[in-house]
Amino acid sequence: MIGRLNHIAIVVPDLGKATKQYEDLFGAVVSLPQNLDDHGVTVVFIELPNTKIELLTPLGINSPIEKFLERNPSGGIHHICYEVADISKAKSVLIEKGARIIGDGEVKIGAHGKPVIFLHPKEFNGTLIELEEL
Amino acid sequence: MIGRLNHIAIVVPDLGKATKQYEDLFGAVVSLPQNLDDHGVTVVFIELPNTKIELLTPLGINSPIEKFLERNPSGGIHHICYEVADISKAKSVLIEKGARIIGDGEVKIGAHGKPVIFLHPKEFNGTLIELEEL
Numbered sequence: 001m002i003g004r005l006n007h008i009a010i011v012v013p014d015l016g017k018a019t020k021q022y023e024d025l026f027g028a029v030v031s032l033p034q035n036l037d038d039h040g041v042t043v044v045f046i047e048l049p050n051t052k053i054e055l056l057t058p059l060g061i062n063s064p065i066e067k068f069l070e071r072n073p074s075g076g077i078h079h080i081c082y083e084v085a086d087i088s089k090a091k092s093v094l095i096e097k098g099a100r101i102i103g104d105g106e107v108k109i110g111a112h113g114k115p116v117i118f119l120h121p122k123e124f125n126g127t128l129i130e131l132e133e134l
Numbered sequence: 135m136i137g138r139l140n141h142i143a144i145v146v147p148d149l150g151k152a153t154k155q156y157e158d159l160f161g162a163v164v165s166l167p168q169n170l171d172d173h174g175v176t177v178v179f180i181e182l183p184n185t186k187i188e189l190l191t192p193l194g195i196n197s198p199i200e201k202f203l204e205r206n207p208s209g210g211i212h213h214i215c216y217e218v219a220d221i222s223k224a225k226s227v228l229i230e231k232g233a234r235i236i237g238d239g240e241v242k243i244g245a246h247g248k249p250v251i252f253l254h255p256k257e258f259n260g261t262l263i264e265l266e267e268l
Contacts, residue, residue, distance in 0.1 A: 001159075001160050001161035001162075002160045002161065002162055002182070003182070003183055004182055004183045004184045004185075005139070005142070005182050005184055005185050005187075008139070008142065008214060010259055010261055011259070011260075012259040013259070018259055021258070024231065025135075025227075025228060025231055025233060026135050026136045026216070027135035027136065028135075028136055048136070048137070048138055048139050048216070049137055049138045050138045050139055050184040050185055051138075051139050051184055051185055053139075055259070072260050074255065074256055074259060074260040075259030075260040075261070076259065076260035076261060077211045077214070077260075077261055080142060080211070082160070082182070093159075094159060097158065097159055099159060121208065122208055124155070125144055125145070125146040125147070125152055125189070125208060125209030125210065126144075126145075126206050126208040126209040126210035126211075127144055127209070127210060127211055
């Protein structure tokens with residue numbers, strides 16, 4: 001079912017500083033920041049040869065990553081995203097096998113405009129997993 | 135400096151259960167477990183089309199991931215690994231720019247038999263980063 005690793009999402013307390021670090025220390029190419037108002041985050045993308053890293057920081061009030069940053073003031077890896085060919089089919093298989101989908105269990109449109117679901121980290125080795133249809 | 139994402143390392147409390155989960159729920163191909171006695175871990179590899187996931191669990195006494203598991207009983211993402219072409223050069227650049235190398239600052243031979251260094255998570259957005267020469 002799972003295909004490529006689409007991205008690793010890392011929450012950072014200071015997006016400017018983190019961008020500069022990836023550029024200056026690691027020699028990586030980092031995109032310009034994008035405000036995703038509907039998702040309450042500002043994001044930059046680091047394109048690696050085989051996948052991408054997303055650096056996220058809270059945007060506006062009630063950002064969904066605000067609490068994560070309170071618990072992890074230095075930042076931290078928030079989730080990893082695997083690609084699937086058919087999100088509805090993936091969801092059915094997972095529910096049938098007893099996995100918990102986060103939220104109301106419905107497929108949502110994620111930050112990249114693609115259909116996504118998130119799986120509960122308690123059941124997946126403390127790892128928040130996003131599945132994204134591509 | 136950084137190239138491909140080599141792997142994501144996830145510490146798991148029960149390697150058999152985690153293996154079964156990736157196989158049965160995600161349809162992934164998981165390698166047989168390998169005991170890395172010198173590193174105090176048992177590991178399986180999940181080959182994705184573009185990178186790999188390593189599931190680690192403690193092996194023997196004084197495993198370096200024992201404390202991580204105490205703090206994170208469900209498991210969690212332990213580190214991510216970026217490839218570099220020249221680890222000594224990478225190390226020099228990083229030290230020159232003020233980054234902290236974990237341990238005595240020397241290049242070590244990592245779990246894959248390649249030269250590696252680890253960077254301090256406090257300075258890198260709460261993310262433990264391994265650089266591996268390939």
